[in-house]
Amino acid sequence: MLTYENSQQRLQRFSAMASGPIDPTIATPLYVMSGTKNGDLHATVHLPNTFDPALRVFRSKYAWQTERMAKRDAAFQAYKSLYESGVVTDNLIPDISKKDILEGHEDTSIEKRDSVYSIPLQYDPWPEVTKLFASTTTLYSHVIQTTSPGKDFPSMSLLLPMKLGQCSFLLHESFSQQIRVFISPGMEISKSSLEVSRKISFYLLSTVLGRRLRGAEIGQVPLVLIPNIPLDTLQAWYEKHTGSRPIVRHMSNGDGYPRELLVKIANRNVPYVFQPLAVEGAMGGEDLTAVRATKLSRRLDYLSPPNAVQASGATESFAPAECQMLDLPAEYGRFMLLVPSMTHMFEVFLRATEACKMPLSTLAFKSTNLVSEALTLPSVSTVNYQRLEFLGDDFLKFYGSTQVFADYPTHPEGLLTLYYHRIVANSRLQRATRSLGLDRLLTRVRFSGPDWSAGANHKVIEQDGPAPKQYLSSKVLADVIEALIGAVYVDSATQVEAEKSVVKALKVFIDEIDWRTPAENVTRLPVAKSPASTSGEKWQLVEGMIGYSFKQSHLLAEALTHSSYNPGISSYDRLEFLGDAVLDHIVKTRLYQNDELLSPEEMTLRRHALVSHATLSFFALQASHISTTTTVETDVHTKKVTIGEANHTVYLPDYIQLIDNRELQQAREKALAMWKETHPHILEVFERGNEFPWAKLLSLDAPKCYSDIIESILGAVFVDSGASLEACEQVLEKLGYMKLVNRFASAKLGEVHTKHPEAVLKELAEDSQLVAEKRTNSGWRCKVMVSGEHVAHATRAKCKDEARCRAAQRAVRMLEAKRKRKIGVLESPNGS
Numbered sequence: 049m050l051t052y053e054n055s056q057q058r059l060q061r062f063s064a065m066a067s068g069p070i071d072p073t074i075a076t077p078l079y080v081m082s083g084t085k086n087g088d089l090h091a092t093v094h095l096p097n098t099f100d101p102a103l104r105v106f107r108s109k110y111a112w113q114t115e116r117m118a119k120r121d122a123a124f125q126a127y128k129s130l131y132e133s134g135v136v137t138d139n140l141i142p143d144i145s146k147k148d149i150l151e152g153h154e155d156t157s158i159e160k161r162d163s164v165y166s167i168p169l170q171y172d173p174w175p176e177v178t179k180l181f182a183s184t185t186t187l188y189s190h191v192i193q194t195t196s197p198g199k200d201f202p203s204m205s206l207l208l209p210m211k212l213g214q215c216s217f218l219l220h221e222s223f224s225q226q227i228r229v230f231i232s233p234g235m236e237i238s239k240s241s242l243e244v245s246r247k248i249s250f251y252l253l254s255t256v257l258g259r260r261l262r263g264a265e266i267g268q269v270p271l272v273l274i275p276n277i278p279l280d281t282l283q284a285w286y287e288k289h290t291g292s293r294p295i296v297r298h299m300s301n302g303d304g305y306p307r308e309l310l311v312k313i314a315n316r317n318v319p320y321v322f323q324p325l326a327v328e329g330a331m332g333g334e335d336l337t338a339v340r341a342t343k344l345s346r347r348l349d350y351l352s353p354p355n356a357v358q359a360s361g362a363t364e365s366f367a368p369a370e371c372q373m374l375d376l377p378a379e380y381g382r383f384m385l386l387v388p389s390m391t392h393m394f395e396v397f398l399r400a401t402e403a404c405k406m407p408l409s410t411l412a413f414k415s416t417n418l419v420s421e422a423l424t425l426p427s428v429s430t431v432n433y434q435r436l437e438f439l440g441d442d443f444l445k446f447y448g449s450t451q452v453f454a455d456y457p458t459h460p461e462g463l464l465t466l467y468y469h470r471i472v473a474n475s476r477l478q479r480a481t482r483s484l485g486l487d488r489l490l491t492r493v494r495f496s497g498p499d500w501s502a503g504a505n506h507k508v509i510e511q512d513g514p515a516p517k518q519y520l521s522s523k524v525l526a527d528v529i530e531a532l533i534g535a536v537y538v539d540s541a542t543q544v545e546a547e548k549s550v551v552k553a554l555k556v557f558i559d560e561i562d563w564r565t566p567a568e569n570v571t572r573l574p575v576a577k578s579p580a581s582t583s584g585e586k587w588q589l590v591e592g593m594i595g596y597s598f599k600q601s602h603l604l605a606e607a608l609t610h611s612s613y614n615p616g617i618s619s620y621d622r623l624e625f626l627g628d629a630v631l632d633h634i635v636k637t638r639l640y641q642n643d644e645l646l647s648p649e650e651m652t653l654r655r656h657a658l659v660s661h662a663t664l665s666f667f668a669l670q671a672s673h674i675s676t677t678t679t680v681e682t683d684v685h686t687k688k689v690t691i692g693e694a695n696h697t698v699y700l701p702d703y704i705q706l707i708d709n710r711e712l713q714q715a716r717e718k719a720l721a722m723w724k725e726t727h728p729h730i731l732e733v734f735e736r737g738n739e740f741p742w743a744k745l746l747s748l749d750a751p752k753c754y755s756d757i758i759e760s761i762l763g764a765v766f767v768d769s770g771a772s773l774e775a776c777e778q779v780l781e782k783l784g785y786m787k788l789v790n791r792f793a794s795a796k797l798g799e800v801h802t803k804h805p806e807a808v809l810k811e812l813a814e815d816s817q818l819v820a821e822k823r824t825n826s827g828w829r830c831k832v833m834v835s836g837e838h839v840a841h842a843t844r845a846k847c848k849d850e851a852r853c854r855a856a857q858r859a860v861r862m863l864e865a866k867r868k869r870k871i872g873v874l875e876s877p878n879g880s
Contacts, residue, residue, distance in 0.1 A: 174503035188234030348497030440534030477526035595782030627763030
């Protein structure tokens with residue numbers, strides 16, 4: 049309850065929270081007293097410049113005898129106006145949403161750490177497949193094409209009682225050799241062929257993988273794989289290829305034989321591959337002395353490269369009497385070796401298909417691969433949700449930021465950040481995963497060869513107690529939602545379709561928000577008339593530097609106004625909030641589109657380098673123009689007047705409107721001096737180098753507002769242009785920034801190294817410590833300690849961050865050299 053007594057204290061806390069991470073002195077309400085102490089004292093409270101100009105100055109309603117009561121009255125009037133404008137709710141706290149988005153939900157605050165949630169068992173599709181085989185009258189045939197350099201595999205068909213979309217995956221025969229598997233969309237066929245198809249499939253499975261079927265019968269195996277041949281020829285194929293004969297009879301009859309045969313050896317449960325030309329002894333009518341054959345591999349996991357180089361199967365010799373030649377071509381035997389790994393992928397795709405039926409049905413995914421990728425955990429496969437999550441996280445930030453920016457046009461940046469984080473918090477996103485039932489459809493169990501049984505014998509094992517619970521962290525459950533948002537975008541054919549699809553996905557996952565596209569949000573913003581003070585030559589010069597002409601000139605003025613300045617317009621904090629999301633969107637989408645499919649870790653490292661304060665500050669100083677001033681000099685003796693011209697360079701940060709002071713001026717001069725000294729080298733590295741120039745960039749030690757205005761200008765351009773990303777990219781192009789973005793977005797793995805030296809040092813020595821101190825006459829110094837030993841140091845740095853960076857670089861070089869020397873000592877003279 050708001051009262052006169054607590055209004056001043058409440059307003060103090062609220063101003064600090066709403067102003068975000070700025071100087072506390074700037075975020076503090078300022079009270080100005082007027083009148084005399086005889087009963088007519090009034091107080092006027094000035095809220096921080098981060099507030100909308102219309103919600104910044106309030107006067108006490110009544111006259112008071114004491115300053116304390118006058119201030120309380122002013123604070124009360126301010127809080128009342130904030131309530132009437134919708135900045136605070138009926139409970140006199142910041143508005144979370146007009147629809148109370150968190151009301152009634154279990155997670156009412158932003159998570160500070162990952163929570164863990166109990167989830168159901170992973171969905172097993174095979175019991176459902178078995179049930180549908182018995183009840184449905186329709187089957188679907190999915191053609192499987194398997195290709196590998198140097199090996200031939202037969203074209204096969206997977207029969208299912210439900211339809212899969214087109215999908216593909218890779219198997220790994222060795223470290224360097226991959227097998228590509230393509231599955232065509234299901235084609236409807238008659239169920240009349242099911243009986244013979246099951247016999248063929250069971251024969252193929254039991255011949256090569258019988259040891260894994262554990263005594264199962266035909267009707268218990270839901271996996272049905274058959275040759276891709278006309279259905280009316282299946283019976284003939286079965287009769288022709290399911291027999292066997294003694295190899296002696298085959299050879300003695302002089303029968304023609306193919307290049308390779310499958311042979312069954314007495315008391316051996318895995319077939320061998322027999323090459324007739326390798327038979328020892330005479331051919332034709334003479335007796336055979338031995339049959340040499342190569343055993344089929346017992347390896348079942350082809351989903352990842354083998355842990356070690358696997359030798360080819362050993363060739364053994366057998367007495368001809370022990371050998372039965374199978375009528376099944378050897379290529380079918382080699383295909384069946386891949387089936388356990390394929391079965392795992394079939395299950396992944398069946399789970400994705402199940403997800404597309406109900407929870408995701410309104411999103412109308414075209415690619416089964418994308419859905420399965422978004423629902424696969426990193427612990428299971430190298431193909432998992434992480435890349436899509438990197439992209440989806442960006443779209444959630446981009447759409448979420450534009451949404452709150454438009455929904456709360458008068459709210460300060462601190463509240464916008466709070467609203468945004470509450471929408472995208474793990475506590476909210478994980479709830480979407482669980483409430484939609486997606487948690488049971490996640491692929492979170494790795495393939496296990498010993499547990500493979502072609503889908504057979506999937507019975508619930510009765511236990512004395514309840515089944516053990518399974519748990520996942522809120523971050524993993526939240527990452528799935530972000531990955532699905534990324535998948536929706538990639539699945540779209542056009543940009544327009546992608547924007548609508550992302551909005552549709554957001555409405556499915558976070559349904560309490562009235563989601564709109566960024567362009568729709570921008571059109572909802574009130575169009576203010578630009579005051580005369582925001583137009584003129586000054587702002588035209590800035591427009592020339594950034595390559596964009598504003599229709600609403602006040603937006604540019606706002607984008608260059610610091611919180612410390614109070615010219616009657618808003619500060620750049622709100623536009624910086626929006627511009628940060630726009631910049632991130634431009635950078636992250638470009639990185640995702642790299643032809644090499646960069647890992648999430650590599651994309652994150654490159655993105656961090658591109659959007660760091662040091663990098664943006666550098667490009668802020670890259671924008672400048674020459675200003676010419678007229679000089680008038682008078683000779684004191686001759687009284688002669690000389691008129692001349694003087695040229696000097698004006699930089700983009702010089703147009704920031706702020707309360708100037710000596711400290712800021714010194715910081716400018718220091719940053720500018722270092723920029724003039726280092727920018728040729730930095731540009732050279734940006735264009736052709738492979739090591740990101742962290743130390744040189746940090747040596748600028750530029751004020752934070754230098755990087756802030758890059759983002760605030762982008763936010764202003766985005767609003768003024770009607771949400772045009774092209775206009776924003778043109779501004780970045782003019783600044784020279786897009787050239788660096790494009791290089792990082794196209795560079796192959798290893799061509800650029802952007803990891804910060806401190807992070808590299810931590811990887812080499814976890815117990816490393818950086819100790820920095822400032823010397824009075826020689827700048828910053830930093831030493832690196834590893835296991836209590838002083839290993840490197842840096843001196844005469846311009847700032848603490850530069851000192852730490854340079855010291856870490858030197859320590860890394862020393863530790864790597866030390867490691868190489870150790871390796872050299874361990875090597876024997878012959879290099880082994």
